[in-house]
Amino acid sequence: MKHDDQPTDDEMSVFPDGDPAAARVRGMRDAFGAPALVLFASMMGFGSLARESGLDLFTTVVTTIAIWGLPGQMVMAEMTAVGAPLFAIAAGVAAANARFLPMTLALTPLLSEWRGSWIKRLFFAQFVTLTPWVAALQRFPGMAHEDRVPYYGAFSAVCMAGAVVGTAIGFELAGQLPRPLTLSLIFLSPAFFAMVFADVRHRAGVLALGAGACLGPILHGVSPDWGIPVTGLLAGSFAFGVDSLLRRRASRGSR
Amino acid sequence: MSTLELWLIVGVAFLSTYVWRAAGMLIASRLHPDSAISRWFACVAYAVLAGLIARMIIIPEGALADAPLADKLIALACGFAMFFLSKRNTTWATVTAFFVFAGIALWRAS
Numbered sequence: 280m281k282h283d284d285q286p287t288d289d290e291m292s293v294f295p296d297g298d299p300a301a302a303r304v305r306g307m308r309d310a311f312g313a314p315a316l317v318l319f320a321s322m323m324g325f326g327s328l329a330r331e332s333g334l335d336l337f338t339t340v341v342t343t344i345a346i347w348g349l350p351g352q353m354v355m356a357e358m359t360a361v362g363a364p365l366f367a368i369a370a371g372v373a374a375a376n377a378r379f380l381p382m383t384l385a386l387t388p389l390l391s392e393w394r395g396s397w398i399k400r401l402f403f404a405q406f407v408t409l410t411p412w413v414a415a416l417q418r419f420p421g422m423a424h425e426d427r428v429p430y431y432g433a434f435s436a437v438c439m440a441g442a443v444v445g446t447a448i449g450f451e452l453a454g455q456l457p458r459p460l461t462l463s464l465i466f467l468s469p470a471f472f473a474m475v476f477a478d479v480r481h482r483a484g485v486l487a488l489g490a491g492a493c494l495g496p497i498l499h500g501v502s503p504d505w506g507i508p509v510t511g512l513l514a515g516s517f518a519f520g521v522d523s524l525l526r527r528r529a530s531r532g533s534r
Numbered sequence: 535m536s537t538l539e540l541w542l543i544v545g546v547a548f549l550s551t552y553v554w555r556a557a558g559m560l561i562a563s564r565l566h567p568d569s570a571i572s573r574w575f576a577c578v579a580y581a582v583l584a585g586l587i588a589r590m591i592i593i594p595e596g597a598l599a600d601a602p603l604a605d606k607l608i609a610l611a612c613g614f615a616m617f618f619l620s621k622r623n624t625t626w627a628t629v630t631a632f633f634v635f636a637g638i639a640l641w642r643a644s
């Protein structure tokens with residue numbers, strides 16, 4: 280596997296040198312459109328729910344920025360509405376957002392040449408959320424190292440702007456939207472990610488997505504608490520195992 | 535509910551989400567992207583997300599539970615069709631799925 284450590288001539292010629300300013304523009308352009316729009320729409324749903332749960336406008340908007348992960352935000356609003364104790368809210372939100380651990384574990388190695396300080400790294404970690412994460416995993420491998428953080432930052436900024444505006448509008452419009460529209464806005468987010476995942480084409484990713492999509496609903500039926508984490512371990516390890524086996528066979532064949 | 539209580543809840547929710555991100559950042563900072571462990575992390579992350587999205591569509595909680603599964607599957611099928619017709623344009627595919635779903639929801643409401 281030694282040869283993997285050296286960039287090939289092919290990769291070098293695609294990005295002869297990094298241009299962080301251009302990467303920033305590209306990140307904004309990529310986010311402006313479906314990614315920001317989907318976050319805008321799904322955060323409208325959260326804004327409405329938060330108002331009905333007794334939050335005020337300011338704390339609702341701060342929640343979007345501070346948690347930056349819709350499932351955990353929904354759990355927080357629902358549990359606040361029923362007056363759940365603080366430790367129960369902490370456990371509920373942590374469980375709903377546990378996917379951020381494998382997501383950050385997968386994203387961070389792609390920033391291995393980033394010379395950012397620990398403070399910068401821990402600040403960057405806050406911006407790990409599904410929409411820019413998917414874009415990063417798709418785009419980073421072919422991108423110059425110095426372009427990656429500017430690209431990600433610009434992409435996230437546009438997404439967060441859309442999310443904050445959506446949260447505030449959803450808060451103001453709570454209870455006023457017709458029901459078919461509310462349903463469609465909630466449907467928008469899973470539909471978007473289904474389409475985004477359809478665009479993943481490398482073998483390990485396709486295997487993991489397929490196995491996870493089949494196993495997830497089944498194991499969730501067995502255990503709503505542990506179904507999804509166990510899905511990740513089983514389907515992810517399966518995909519990794521099959522991909523590694525095929526890699527080894529391919530490298531043996533080429534020798 | 536007092537404002538102080540609300541801020542306490544938001545603070546606790548922030549911390550219980552951020553620990554996952556910080557842990558991931560601290561553990562993986564020195565890893566090479568082509569190492570076996572990095573590739574395994576990526577596989578686990580993809581599998582978790584696919585499981586989560588599939589669950590949201592097939593076994594939804596909250597308001598979306600009212601929409602029949604067939605509506606969602608028809609909308610997704612149209613979205614995937616547009617995805618391939620538009621040469622893998624995720625924006626057009628998402629917009630198509632959204633409008634097909636909204637159309638069916640409106641038709642059911644009328």
